[in-house]
């Protein structure tokens with residue numbers, strides 16, 4: 117935000133030898149809080165309400181000279197700024213130099229506007245209000261977001277929407293759909309041994325391998341923690357088992373070192389379930405049972421719950 121974005125171009129420039137009475141009349145008429153005194157339109161002074169108040173206080177003690185000229189009360193050498201100065205710098209200047217009015221000049225020092233402290237503070241208040249509004253929007257957007265930022269796959273909310281759609285579609289077309297839960301083996305030990313940050317990196321790596329292995333029509337979601345859920349539309353149980361077995365083998369081939377696993381590298385276990393008219397929550401529960409059995413049977417394998 118620059119000075120030119122907030123400055124007022126309605127600024128009263130007066131000659132230093134203009135009659136003060138006329139200048140003040142002009143100021144009142146135009147409802148300006150200051151006059152910038154110019155010589156060939158170059159600011160040479162400034163008369164503010166404060167100067168007039170000072171004059172008024174003198175008027176109580178002595179009679180006013182009716183022919184007094186503007187130069188008689190102006191503050192000489194006003195602090196001028198260029199229109200390309202940032203608002204923050206202009207505000208800082210007005211605060212440190214204790215001036216509330218900054219004439220704005222061009223490269224030739226010609227008066228082109230005026231920026232006041234009130235202008236600037238009001239604009240900042242507007243910016244802060246706008247910022248607060250944008251932050252609220254961002255929070256809402258994050259909430260509405262459908263992607264898990266760590267794994268770069270769909271989040272649980274996206275998963276539920278997708279599963280409901282896939283279930284309805286399978287029922288309508290009387291075609292089987294399948295789900296699988298895939299879980300990294302000994303992941304707690306991985307975190308403990310390599311650190312949580314490496315754990316995060318490996319989660320993304322595993323998600324990438326899963327995405328690259330399944331069919332384009334299959335969809336991958338983070339179910340929670342280190343568990344991944346795969347939705348396979350138009351897929352029966354045996355085809356789903358083959359697909360998830362390929363995922364397991366892809367992980368084996370990637371041979372990501374895991375010193376604390378008895379396999380020596382990172383492995384996954386999986387459970388698979390399929391059905392035509394089954395509610396998706398029932399299929400996910402069956403896949404979870406299969407996963408539990410695969411873990412119990414020694415890990416690095418795929419199971420189907422009976």
Ligand SMILES: Nc1nc2c(ncn2[C@@H]2O[C@H](COP(=O)(O)OP(=O)(O)OP(=O)(O)O)[C@@H](O)[C@H]2O)c(=O)[nH]1
Pocket residue numbers: 266299300301302303304305307311312313314315316319340341342411415
């Ligand atoms: N780095 C990292 N770790 C996570 C994240 N989410 C969950 N975890 C960790 O994943 C680990 C899961 O541990 P467990 O449920 O005991 O499973 P496990 O150690 O893989 O054991 P098994 O599944 O039985 O082979 C916990 O230590 C969690 O802290 C995450 O986003 N990042």
